[in-house]
Amino acid sequence: MAKVLMKGNEAIGEAAVLAGCRYYFGYPITPQSELPAYLARRLPEVDGVFVQAESEVAAINMVYGAGSAGARVMTSSSSPGISLKQEGISYIAGAEVPCLIVNVMRGGPGLGNIAPAQSDYWQATRGGGHGDYRTIVLAPNSVQEMADMTIAGFEFADRFRNPVLLLSDGVLGQMMEPVNLPEPRDYDVNSKKWALGYKGSDKTERNLCSSIFLDQDELEEHNWHLYQKYQVVTDLFSKGEFKDFAVEEHLCDDAEIILVGYGIISRILKTVVEKCRKRGIKAGMVRPKVLWPFPTGVFERLAKTASQFLVVEMSCGQMVEDVKLSVDGKKPVFFFGRTGGTVPSDFEILNEVDKLVRPD
Amino acid sequence: MSKWVINESLCKGCGLCIARCPLKILAYADHLTPKGVYPAAITDESKCTSCAICARSCPEVAIEIYKEEK
Amino acid sequence: MTMKKVFSRPASLSKTPFHYCPGCDHGVIHRLVAEAIDELEVADRTIGVAPVGCSVFAYDYFNFDFNQAPHGRAPAVATGIKRTRPESIVFTYQGDGDLAAIGTAEIIHAANRGENMTVVFVNNAIYGMTGGQMAPTSLIGMKTQTSPYGRDAATAGHPIHMSEMIATLESPVYVTRVTINNVANLMKAKKAILNAFKLQKEGKGFAFVEVVAICPTNWGKKPADAHKWLTENMLPVFPLGTFKDTHGVEKAA
Numbered sequence: 001m002a003k004v005l006m007k008g009n010e011a012i013g014e015a016a017v018l019a020g021c022r023y024y025f026g027y028p029i030t031p032q033s034e035l036p037a038y039l040a041r042r043l044p045e046v047d048g049v050f051v052q053a054e055s056e057v058a059a060i061n062m063v064y065g066a067g068s069a070g071a072r073v074m075t076s077s078s079s080p081g082i083s084l085k086q087e088g089i090s091y092i093a094g095a096e097v098p099c100l101i102v103n104v105m106r107g108g109p110g111l112g113n114i115a116p117a118q119s120d121y122w123q124a125t126r127g128g129g130h131g132d133y134r135t136i137v138l139a140p141n142s143v144q145e146m147a148d149m150t151i152a153g154f155e156f157a158d159r160f161r162n163p164v165l166l167l168s169d170g171v172l173g174q175m176m177e178p179v180n181l182p183e184p185r186d187y188d189v190n191s192k193k194w195a196l197g198y199k200g201s202d203k204t205e206r207n208l209c210s211s212i213f214l215d216q217d218e219l220e221e222h223n224w225h226l227y228q229k230y231q232v233v234t235d236l237f238s239k240g241e242f243k244d245f246a247v248e249e250h251l252c253d254d255a256e257i258i259l260v261g262y263g264i265i266s267r268i269l270k271t272v273v274e275k276c277r278k279r280g281i282k283a284g285m286v287r288p289k290v291l292w293p294f295p296t297g298v299f300e301r302l303a304k305t306a307s308q309f310l311v312v313e314m315s316c317g318q319m320v321e322d323v324k325l326s327v328d329g330k331k332p333v334f335f336f337g338r339t340g341g342t343v344p345s346d347f348e349i350l351n352e353v354d355k356l357v358r359p360d
Numbered sequence: 361m362s363k364w365v366i367n368e369s370l371c372k373g374c375g376l377c378i379a380r381c382p383l384k385i386l387a388y389a390d391h392l393t394p395k396g397v398y399p400a401a402i403t404d405e406s407k408c409t410s411c412a413i414c415a416r417s418c419p420e421v422a423i424e425i426y427k428e429e430k
Numbered sequence: 431m432t433m434k435k436v437f438s439r440p441a442s443l444s445k446t447p448f449h450y451c452p453g454c455d456h457g458v459i460h461r462l463v464a465e466a467i468d469e470l471e472v473a474d475r476t477i478g479v480a481p482v483g484c485s486v487f488a489y490d491y492f493n494f495d496f497n498q499a500p501h502g503r504a505p506a507v508a509t510g511i512k513r514t515r516p517e518s519i520v521f522t523y524q525g526d527g528d529l530a531a532i533g534t535a536e537i538i539h540a541a542n543r544g545e546n547m548t549v550v551f552v553n554n555a556i557y558g559m560t561g562g563q564m565a566p567t568s569l570i571g572m573k574t575q576t577s578p579y580g581r582d583a584a585t586a587g588h589p590i591h592m593s594e595m596i597a598t599l600e601s602p603v604y605v606t607r608v609t610i611n612n613v614a615n616l617m618k619a620k621k622a623i624l625n626a627f628k629l630q631k632e633g634k635g636f637a638f639v640e641v642v643a644i645c646p647t648n649w650g651k652k653p654a655d656a657h658k659w660l661t662e663n664m665l666p667v668f669p670l671g672t673f674k675d676t677h678g679v680e681k682a683a
Binding site for chain 1: 475477479480486487489493494495496497499500506507508511512513514515518535536538539543
């Protein structure tokens with residue numbers, strides 16, 4: 001297929017359709033409104049279902065219902081709306097229903113503003129709602145990856161029967177870039193044996209989608225089952241099949257200072273690394289593309305060769321904690337962030353690098 | 361075969377069937393079930409018309425009703 | 431002499447004993463739902479949605495697929511299921527805390543979208559599972575755990591009339607309030623629940639059956655006395671009747 005120029009939010013919408021997603025439930029919020037608008041137009045063309053729900057709470061529960069009935073289904077929102085969806089995400093994770101949830105992050109806390117931010121990292125990677133659970137968190141840094149990771153997200157969700165979160169931000173959602181769209185793939189709503197309404201001849205008993213286990217031993221058993229699943233996911237992303245999918249390294253082999261950032265920040269960091277190299281500073285960059293499970297291994301390895309790390313985020317410092325846990329005190333980990341909707345410039349970050357590399 | 365059959369293990373002794381029987385031929389039995397309930401029992405089945413009011417009233421769906429076929 | 435079976439457990443109702451308190455109306459209402467499903471011969475394509483509240487385990491009592499929804503969200507979950515599998519018969523079973531308090535938005539908007547589903551709303555004017563707190567449908571002066579001096583309209587408002595509210599919307603095709611305080615009313619309730627499922631089977635749209643019910647345990651009354659109290663106190667506030675019947679299903683019957 002030829003490249004097309006698209007907004008990030010729209011690329012997610014088209015990629016979802018190409019991935020076989022025919023069900024979208026959402027509620028308008030800036031800066032992701034192009035996504036529901038795109039799907040409101042696009043889904044009827046492919047006999048899909050678009051419902052503008054009465055709230056984010058209702059939308060995520062429609063996703064729970066559709067997912068439990070076997071649909072490849074998604075919702076999207078931005079930070080305050082994702083907070084409202086947390087109740088449903090907890091139930092969906094507990095009941096092991098696959099779905100894709102897109103968060104085009106904006107400034108918080110509270111109503112904050114509509115400018116891009118990365119301050120929902122903790123919410124995204126720690127579960128977000130109540131209970132012992134995890135969501136797989138993907139962090140694109142381009143319009144191309146908005147599309148690619150949407151498709152990958154549906155695949156991960158189905159494979160692991162788990163909600164997948166696409167953690168984007170207002171810049172990626174709004175910016176336009178050329179994108180290569182993949183070939184469409186088919187998805188059969190009747191392909192999941194466990195789903196409600198499944199019609200296969202191999203169905204021997206009724207199906208149940210539930211997150212309640214009133215007996216404490218049963219709930220403990222269920223939670224350990226979830227934990228084991230998360231371990232399998234962690235292994236696949238850290239050393240298995242998806243090892244390369246999980247992280248991008250740029251000029252790290254001889255680097256003395258490793259810059260760390262995800263999403264749109266990583267694009268700026270690449271420029272910073274270039275400028276550093278021109279000035280004789282041996283800088284490299286690590287970009288986690290998957291935020292949960294966090295790619296700890298790369299930091300453990302680089303802690304042996306690099307002398308320091310600088311984590312840059314559009315927050316007061318959230319992912320920096322995971323980097324510190326991974327580096328495990330072996331090398332100093334510093335932080336630079338802008339928050340409230342401000343995107344740091346390469347110049348600002350370069351200044352920070354200078355302070356660390358030339359501390360006089 | 362009886363017209364009135366109760367699954368005593370389901371009965372919780374709520375007494376709704378006893379209260380609603382139009383012929384007043386239901387009463388609590390004088391034995392306890394393993395759950396510790398005095399279950400409903402029929403006192404004079406010959407009077408039972410198989411109207412099923414008791415069975416329809418039973419929240420546990422514990423009663424089955426049969427009728428003599430002529 | 432041969433004996434003919436007059437009444438027995440409907441096939442769609444599982445053999446699991448109910449966990450409900452002695453005399454609780456849920457058992458009968460569950461049975462009426464199962465009977466409707468069996469009479470319409472749709473058990474193999476029925477999907478239920480259980481609420482949070484006393485009937486949270488409703489899924490244990492039926493022999494078909496079930497989803498257990500978050501508190502109040504059953505109509506949203508049911509929307510997702512029905513939109514995905516339009517050939518299914520989808521229903522929610524909700525209490526007054528679930529439907530009339532925390533899930534008010536979800537029920538109103540599912541009704542307003544005219545989702546082709548059936549809602550069975552059990553209104554017993556109190557929270558059962560959490561131990562007898564005031565519900566939006568609690569009567570004025572009613573003493574509960576959280577209205578120990580009686581519900582005061584000045585601070586807690588008046589009992590909310592869900593059927594009347596939903597009947598003001600254009601989309602719903604059937605809105606009715608029934609009770610099971612005696613066998614005559616119980617038979618009317620059975621018919622109403624059957625109507626509500628029949629309309630869905632025919633693709634007619636959103637059908638809502640409110641069942642005014644008892645909570646003997648939290649009302650502190652014996653089951654038969656609770657039905658008497660319901661008749662004398664609840665029915666004047668929640669009058670029985672059909673508020674909307676777009677397709678004349680009651681006349682046709």
